[in-house]
Amino acid sequence: MHSYTEENYLKALFNLSAEKGEVSPNEVSKQLGIKMPTVNSMMKKLAEKKLVIYESYKPIRLTEKGKKEAGLIIRKHRLTEMFLVQQMGFGWEEVHEIAEQIEHLQSPVFFEKMDALLGYPKIDPHGSPIPDKTGKMEWIKYEKLSSCKAGDTVKLAAVIHTTDDFLKFLNQRGLQLGLKLKIKRVEKFDGSMEVGYTKNPSEVLSHTVCERLLVERV
Amino acid sequence: MHSYTEENYLKALFNLSAEKGEVSPNEVSKQLGIKMPTVNSMMKKLAEKKLVIYESYKPIRLTEKGKKEAGLIIRKHRLTEMFLVQQMGFGWEEVHEIAEQIEHLQSPVFFEKMDALLGYPKIDPHGSPIPDKTGKMEWIKYEKLSSCKAGDTVKLAAVIHTTDDFLKFLNQRGLQLGLKLKIKRVEKFDGSMEVGYTKNPSEVLSHTVCERLLVERV
DNA sequence: GTAATAACTTAGATTAATCTAACAAATAAA
DNA sequence: TTTATTTGTTAGATTAATCTAAGTTATTAC
Numbered sequence: 079m080h081s082y083t084e085e086n087y088l089k090a091l092f093n094l095s096a097e098k099g100e101v102s103p104n105e106v107s108k109q110l111g112i113k114m115p116t117v118n119s120m121m122k123k124l125a126e127k128k129l130v131i132y133e134s135y136k137p138i139r140l141t142e143k144g145k146k147e148a149g150l151i152i153r154k155h156r157l158t159e160m161f162l163v164q165q166m167g168f169g170w171e172e173v174h175e176i177a178e179q180i181e182h183l184q185s186p187v188f189f190e191k192m193d194a195l196l197g198y199p200k201i202d203p204h205g206s207p208i209p210d211k212t213g214k215m216e217w218i219k220y221e222k223l224s225s226c227k228a229g230d231t232v233k234l235a236a237v238i239h240t241t242d243d244f245l246k247f248l249n250q251r252g253l254q255l256g257l258k259l260k261i262k263r264v265e266k267f268d269g270s271m272e273v274g275y276t277k278n279p280s281e282v283l284s285h286t287v288c289e290r291l292l293v294e295r296v
Numbered sequence: 297m298h299s300y301t302e303e304n305y306l307k308a309l310f311n312l313s314a315e316k317g318e319v320s321p322n323e324v325s326k327q328l329g330i331k332m333p334t335v336n337s338m339m340k341k342l343a344e345k346k347l348v349i350y351e352s353y354k355p356i357r358l359t360e361k362g363k364k365e366a367g368l369i370i371r372k373h374r375l376t377e378m379f380l381v382q383q384m385g386f387g388w389e390e391v392h393e394i395a396e397q398i399e400h401l402q403s404p405v406f407f408e409k410m411d412a413l414l415g416y417p418k419i420d421p422h423g424s425p426i427p428d429k430t431g432k433m434e435w436i437k438y439e440k441l442s443s444c445k446a447g448d449t450v451k452l453a454a455v456i457h458t459t460d461d462f463l464k465f466l467n468q469r470g471l472q473l474g475l476k477l478k479i480k481r482v483e484k485f486d487g488s489m490e491v492g493y494t495k496n497p498s499e500v501l502s503h504t505v506c507e508r509l510l511v512e513r514v
Numbered sequence: 515g516t517a518a519t520a521a522c523t524t525a526g527a528t529t530a531a532t533c534t535a536a537c538a539a540a541t542a543a544a
Numbered sequence: 545t546t547t548a549t550t551t552g553t554t555a556g557a558t559t560a561a562t563c564t565a566a567g568t569t570a571t572t573a574c
Contacts, residue, residue, distance in 0.1 A: 102551080102552085103551080103552065103553090104550085104551060104552075114551080114552065114553085115552090115553070115554080115555095117552095118552070118553060118554085119553095119554095134552075134553070135551090135552065135553085
């Protein structure tokens, strides 16, 4: 359908515009590590194909068609991550790079098989929602750990900004999805938190970390 | 390392030159569905990279380096086919197309994991040997069914020229690897054979089919 | 052994995706 | 509000992979 390259732009646009619904060429350029003039001409091309709405000096917006296409690529990415973890035994910090490649495969049966083998999962190994077959995706309304208070007990539901380093950091501390955390103390001046959980009665997490952990109340 | 395109040329060269050790540009052109001038310039490029030996109006030969690279791609292809059949439940007629894409992924860990999960298989689902980690591959010396005689009992060991149609033909007749066949009759004038096996006491196979089935004596 | 055919090569054009250099517009700072 | 900075655009070049058209070399057929 679309080229490998176009798919990567669509994905970047989808992720970057998630909050505001629009992105600047500059952001896309930085995200993909591609120079602005290249982004510019690609946006013209995607606009031709009715995947984005784009006018000079105005922000870029995905069309409905563009959102759908992007959602379907992200679906393939997240299904793949789930497959790599659940069926192949990879760690959650290892799967992103592989999924970046597999997401571009053109083979509906392959992804349908994955989906079926996994029992039609709704989330990926990091707790991010897997878009449905129409490309639509919805985040469950989790709270950030950073917005919780001392005394709260919560369950780790998702991780955002999942770089390999961050995931390894969590691995080292035995922090995984589903883990029940008791918030023991919140440091006012820097927002760091002391939490306790099964394997570790006292762990201090920086504000930056707490901002990246999404939790459910228990 | 090499581009997707280069990899496809290497694979084609490997397969086409398997018997004689050399190929003509014309054969490559037909195999890949690419016009001769394109093949010509790609051969110059691969010669630059020391992957092939090529001089005008002479046949093309892979260098040792070229054979190794090609072998490693075929390794990835066949490991993938095995994975798709054994771990994901695909039929042997469905896997080629998917493997054509996955073989180009750049992720050693991914293929190592596959290999391990499969128990380091030596053959793919069609009985073709999987090259080792150095790209080397050896065919076990099977016999063609067509070279057997009435009264022989053999075991189906591999299938060659495995088009989807042919594999579906075999599926319909319950012919699968490992199956024990008794040769009941060989028709002299057209080389067709009547064979019997568990599910089917009498099946007539054309000479063309018998040429594509490799067997071991039992 | 020449002529016809097939195979091969060269030359030059095209498309996709990228870049740099230079210019234009919008935003931020003074 | 003028200037400086950042952001965005245009123009033109580059590389990889392809093509068509035209010419060249081998091979096959007579």
